[in-house]
Amino acid sequence: MGSVTGSLDRAGCEWLQYDYGSALMAGTRPASFTMWRYRKLLPVPDGPVRYPMPIGGTPLLSVPALRKASGTPHLWIKDETRNPSASNKDRATALVIEDGLRRGVGTITTASTGNAAVATAVGAAAAGMRAVIFVSTDCQPDKLALMTQARAWVFRVPAGYAAAVDLSRAAARAFGWLDRNTGANPFTIEAKKTVAFEVWEQLGRRLPDAMIVPVGDGPTLVALDKGFAELVSCGLATRQPRLIGVQAESCQPLVRAWSGVPAGPADLNPAGTAADGIAVVRPAIGDAVLDAVRRSGGSLLAVTESALLSAVATLAGRAGVGAEPAGAAALAGLECAVERGLVDRLETTVLLVTGREVKAGGAPPGAGRVAVAQGLDEVERALAGEC
């Protein structure tokens, strides 16, 4: 295949030549691999998928250089940074919006200061839906710019993140909007469980021995548990992989709960870590995380800031994978897990890289769509100007 027959000069540019014929092109259609592949296990009725961007079907990378450098010959990376807004949050967003498109709901809301908010803004833009995001007033300007560029409405809530969640959920109830809040909508778990199905298929319909996962609010890990459990329920697997959750040392409520020494508020410093995506003081579905980890025979562990930053560099330098610190937490946890005997270097272990940070592209932040709100009336007034 691919035999070059010569070379041609095209206005100073060298063009390789082949023995041209229609047989050089594949006859079949190029396949697509997206999470809709699993729609028999998703709450999606028959009929064409309306969501307009391909989601999921992310690579499971064999990372030869990282395997060699770390002495883990059966290590894999599930690279969720390849989703449209560069994180695994795109899966949940897509399923919630697909449901809304089918039911004729025109607005989606969530509270989040991070990837979920950006994914919601981007997904809504692609689907021609309105996104209404609630953030605390200390939300990063870069993330605000990504949201407003995608034409989302963003309400900054002075009373902080918990109040933002309450307001988003109240708005969803009051106005009949789609509620994409973590832990509030079971569709978010349904969508994210497809990562488990993909890993199983990409390993040749085999399960890994262990999967290491960053943990903030918890849905990513809990969804993997559900996905692997469903493979067992379907008679396609006989056991589930051990799930190992990773948190940042400065904010590790679930690691502390796991070890039987619950953390008080003074023990949790979310601002103390660069892994803002997992720096959650009160995980939305923490009990479900502890339950999933226990049933899987896994564990929870905390990693230092230097381990997180070093993992970012190692992913870039040994695997060609760009990750934000929260996205690199699984690799940071790997060494720790090996040292504690939670994972053997020779086992088949999958690291979930959940996301990377992207730039807002230099466009103006669209400040007209950012407002402060403390109650539903202010939200309603701000949106009233818009059709």
Added chain:
Amino acid sequence: MGSVTGSLDRAGCEWLQYDYGSALMAGTRPASFTMWRYRKLLPVPDGPVRYPMPIGGTPLLSVPALRKASGTPHLWIKDETRNPSASNKDRATALVIEDGLRRGVGTITTASTGNAAVATAVGAAAAGMRAVIFVSTDCQPDKLALMTQARAWVFRVPAGYAAAVDLSRAAARAFGWLDRNTGANPFTIEAKKTVAFEVWEQLGRRLPDAMIVPVGDGPTLVALDKGFAELVSCGLATRQPRLIGVQAESCQPLVRAWSGVPAGPADLNPAGTAADGIAVVRPAIGDAVLDAVRRSGGSLLAVTESALLSAVATLAGRAGVGAEPAGAAALAGLECAVERGLVDRLETTVLLVTGREVKAGGAPPGAGRVAVAQGLDEVERALAGEC
């Protein structure tokens, strides 16, 4: 499909239930869609592909919300931001490295201050190869950080970008490295032509009427020309789409050449545009660009800064696509092309979105791998300390 039979409370988290059975899971293997699909038209001998990351197979988006907003019902976006380092440069990098892996060459070099350098660093890291990048001393710190995080060696060349290109090419010759410089290695065109094949297949083995493309050095547009020409050579198409190249108003050497009023050095201000990826004063294969545009019946046009930034916002807000200004140039050019009668709103038109900017993930920039060099001897000395 996807009929939910009930709901289960799992430690406070709602789990939807299905009528489980193995038939709910697809029986076939999930397909992969990468540029290696076209290897009969690539200079890749038989045998397994060694490059460890999937490349290409990027989505052709139907952008319903953008179509509606812009009155272009047959508009498509080919979204190259979905490649591993978030730009179309990953294709060329992958093919050059694949060749090196087969021939046992352990180092790849390029000069570039932008996406090609980042793609080279990332691709080399994944392949366990050494990358040696040459940049001018005004290279952005963010891009330097991405390169050094990926363990590339970066040499800053005080005499500027043209000298960096010369030094990179001299080093490739002297040390037997892979030369990935734009216009120097025909494999870069070979790899990038796969975008044309993908568009054709994704449209159902049909060609668009026109394709609009950002133009800097030129290989992206010239490679599309070659890809479409090869479809004709293979007997799979009868004509080529019109190619419309877009440059930034402040640095439009090819638009000026096209219009018969060549630009002098004083007319070109690469620092005057946010679209740094296409702000090239002396395009490496400019003659080939002019030739390709002419033969295709296309054109070249320049867009203002405000049109570029507005295109970034429109891509985010109407298509859910994140792009850097250079990556958004095709959309900026669309309105202009319609006004001039180069494209009709009802035609099938594909916009190529070439890339987006990503962040370096907060990890230390690895300054130990950045050095200043004016000649090969300094390069050799700096690298001598390593393996």
